Amino acid sequence: MTAPLQRPNKKNPVCKTRQPTLPPWTRSRVALGMTAAAAEGRFELQRCARCQAVQYPPREACHRCLCIDLPWVEIDGGGKLISQTRLLHSHDLYFRERVPWRLGMVQLDAGPTVVVHLHGDVAAPPARVRVACKLDKAGMAVLVGFPAEEVPNMADDRQLRELTCNPQFRRVFVTDGKTATGQAVVRALAAAGADLIWVGHAEPWKLVPGLAALQALEQVTLVPLDVTDQRSIKEVASQVGAKVDILINTAEYHRAFSISARQGTDIARMEMDVNYLGLLRLAQEFGPVMKARGADGQSSAVAWVNLLSIFALANFPSHGTYSASKAAALSLAQCLRAEMRVAGVRVINVFPGPIDDEWNQLLPPPKLAPTAVANAIIDALRDGIEDVYPGDVAQEWRMRLKDSAKAFERELSVGSGT
Amino acid sequence: MSVLAEFAAAVAARRIRVVDLTHTLDPQFPAIVLQAELGQAAPFRIEEISRYDERGSAWYWNNFTCSEHTGTHFDAPIHWISGRYLPNNATDSIPVEDLMGPACVIDCSAEAALDADFLLTKERLLAWEAEHGQIPARAWVLMRTDWSKKIVDAVAYQNFDEAGQHTPGPSVDAMQFLVFERQVLGFGTETIGTDAGQAFHLRPPHPAHDLLHGAGRYGLQCLNNLDQLPATGAYLVCPPLKIKQGSGSPLRVLAFVESAV
Numbered sequence A: 001m002t003a004p005l006q007r008p009n010k011k012n013p014v015c016k017t018r019q020p021t022l023p024p025w026t027r028s029r030v031a032l033g034m035t036a037a038a039a040e041g042r043f044e045l046q047r048c049a050r051c052q053a054v055q056y057p058p059r060e061a062c063h064r065c066l067c068i069d070l071p072w073v074e075i076d077g078g079g080k081l082i083s084q085t086r087l088l089h090s091h092d093l094y095f096r097e098r099v100p101w102r103l104g105m106v107q108l109d110a111g112p113t114v115v116v117h118l119h120g121d122v123a124a125p126p127a128r129v130r131v132a133c134k135l136d137k138a139g140m141a142v143l144v145g146f147p148a149e150e151v152p153n154m155a156d157d158r159q160l161r162e163l164t165c166n167p168q169f170r171r172v173f174v175t176d177g178k179t180a181t182g183q184a185v186v187r188a189l190a191a192a193g194a195d196l197i198w199v200g201h202a203e204p205w206k207l208v209p210g211l212a213a214l215q216a217l218e219q220v221t222l223v224p225l226d227v228t229d230q231r232s233i234k235e236v237a238s239q240v241g242a243k244v245d246i247l248i249n250t251a252e253y254h255r256a257f258s259i260s261a262r263q264g265t266d267i268a269r270m271e272m273d274v275n276y277l278g279l280l281r282l283a284q285e286f287g288p289v290m291k292a293r294g295a296d297g298q299s300s301a302v303a304w305v306n307l308l309s310i311f312a313l314a315n316f317p318s319h320g321t322y323s324a325s326k327a328a329a330l331s332l333a334q335c336l337r338a339e340m341r342v343a344g345v346r347v348i349n350v351f352p353g354p355i356d357d358e359w360n361q362l363l364p365p366p367k368l369a370p371t372a373v374a375n376a377i378i379d380a381l382r383d384g385i386e387d388v389y390p391g392d393v394a395q396e397w398r399m400r401l402k403d404s405a406k407a408f409e410r411e412l413s414v415g416s417g418t
Numbered sequence B: 001m002s003v004l005a006e007f008a009a010a011v012a013a014r015r016i017r018v019v020d021l022t023h024t025l026d027p028q029f030p031a032i033v034l035q036a037e038l039g040q041a042a043p044f045r046i047e048e049i050s051r052y053d054e055r056g057s058a059w060y061w062n063n064f065t066c067s068e069h070t071g072t073h074f075d076a077p078i079h080w081i082s083g084r085y086l087p088n089n090a091t092d093s094i095p096v097e098d099l100m101g102p103a104c105v106i107d108c109s110a111e112a113a114l115d116a117d118f119l120l121t122k123e124r125l126l127a128w129e130a131e132h133g134q135i136p137a138r139a140w141v142l143m144r145t146d147w148s149k150k151i152v153d154a155v156a157y158q159n160f161d162e163a164g165q166h167t168p169g170p171s172v173d174a175m176q177f178l179v180f181e182r183q184v185l186g187f188g189t190e191t192i193g194t195d196a197g198q199a200f201h202l203r204p205p206h207p208a209h210d211l212l213h214g215a216g217r218y219g220l221q222c223l224n225n226l227d228q229l230p231a232t233g234a235y236l237v238c239p240p241l242k243i244k245q246g247s248g249s250p251l252r253v254l255a256f257v258e259s260a261v
Helices: A034-037 A180-191 A211-215 A230-243 A266-291 A316-343 A368-382 A390-404 A405-413 B003-012 B108-114 B122-132 B147-151 B156-159 B171-180 B208-212
Strands: A044-047 A073-076 A078-087 A101-108 A114-118 A128-135 A141-147 A171-174 A196-203 A220-224 A248-250 A303-307 A346-350 B016-020 B047-052 B055-067 B073-075 B100-107 B139-144 B184-191 B219-220 B234-237 B248-250 B253-258
Touching: A034 A044, A034 A073, A034 A128, A034 A141, A078 A114, A078 B100, A101 A141, A114 A128, A128 B003, A180 A196, A180 A211, A196 A230, A211 A220, A211 B248, A220 A230, A230 A266, A230 A316, A230 B047, A248 A266, A266 A303, A303 A316, A303 A368, A316 A405, A346 A368, B003 B016, B073 B208, B100 B122, B108 B171, B122 B171, B147 B156, B171 B253, B184 B208, B208 B219
Parallel strands: A114 A141, A171 A196, A171 A248, A196 A220, A248 A303, A303 A346, B100 B139, B139 B184, B184 B219
Antiparallel strands: A044 A073, A078 A101, A078 A128, A101 A114, A128 A141, B016 B253, B047 B055, B073 B219, B073 B248, B100 B234, B234 B253
């Protein structure tokens, strides 16, 4: 049975901090289809359009009938563990540092036999297992065999924790605690067992409800931080950057303007300054030190979360300049993801639909409660998901974009987007 | 000896003190706050271009950005709607002779310490005149409140509650008196704004802005070190940046004060 996670000991200051290493990351183009699904928390394999055979590993043609029409479908992970191995030695640097490592072979109910990382609580074969697809430290899809039924402390399995970013006993930096969403995130982190939560707040003279209540939380330390001010970020990063395991960028500037609804570029500039350049400044100051701590024991630096918007994926004209700034932030987040990947630090992008706040006052429901966004972030950290689309609007946009980005652009332009 | 040579000798000999009435331009300096949906003045921001590094090996320099009304700053008549049609009403066209002058310092520090919403009235100005003599035409009148000393705590300096900002400033009758009966060149304060924090609720709203700029006069805000000036006798130099059609500008404000002999 998995032992419950304990608060880690203090770091021994005389020992060298281990450099991050990555598990093997080479994948074929077609195999990355599994990664694309795992990034959103799904387990998908190819199923032949002609003969319906499900296959693993992914290939260019059906292993049974050579058909090349192989759509990806979600797989129910049920299966039977038919063999297991305990890896005690490896020439691979990543696994060498982590042995013993439990592996298994599972006969999926869907057909194929797959190799999985095996959760410690799965009984010896033959045993029922549930297979899920997760992203590993290298950002690549791997399969994990879980016990068929929920067991105590299931998330605390040592091997599984290599694939997730559970905030429990971790130290988290939330960049803006003055927004409703920022505050909901802080409260959710406290409830999820985060050890320390630094909460940035800009323009201290602007009183906002809720900040004092956050400060009353034992885990919370308020720090002055304005993402438009490089010096302020540098100062805070110098003080606490080397302790941050998870950074959640909740800072955003949002006004509801199209191009023609407002003269000038001052609002658009502020949106870019906070939403895009703010991320860049944070990445420059916090990124290097987090990358250096990708393998720093139980509570290594593991994740960087960006609060983007579903409007990052397609311009919502009545919030046009805001959409553009979020699209810029998304592009930069991809760059950050590429740079953080080498250290095994996951960059999680969150694409909520309209949040129920002042600047979305005139948008019709459904609107996301800030707590729903916060819970989606915690779930993504726990489950190891990389791209999160919380809420009905985000889900619908995602589907319509996938179906036809051009058609959706036209729908948005004539005002039927929501 | 020429007047200027005499002046130079007096400065060199410290018979004339030069007092810096300016706050440092700092990203953390509190910016004016308007209703969230309105356009906002950009705070002071600074980013390195290079610092003796690969971006420029032998030199250090920065780009900075801010609004015309950031830090210790100057208000031109064109800043307010009442002054919009006046001639020579912008930073590039104001006669340079207007950018200096004798300073009268009204010490309201005791009142402001007791009441953050303290209003300087005509009656209070007349009492000052009874003590120090009539405010001369083309003088700069500076309202000393020692509010500048609060700058170590930006929250106290801004002093907001749910009803908005609470900072001292002039009353309507004080501004009418200074502008029309004393023909002052300008009015300066230690707070963010020549007007009181609650001046939106006066009639007319924002009397300092409305009356000063409507009559082609100037404002100075976020002044520092007014406690180092005598009630009369100081000479102020306050030229804003020469911004084309500028409504104001951050600036360095200096005062010359003759030491007691």
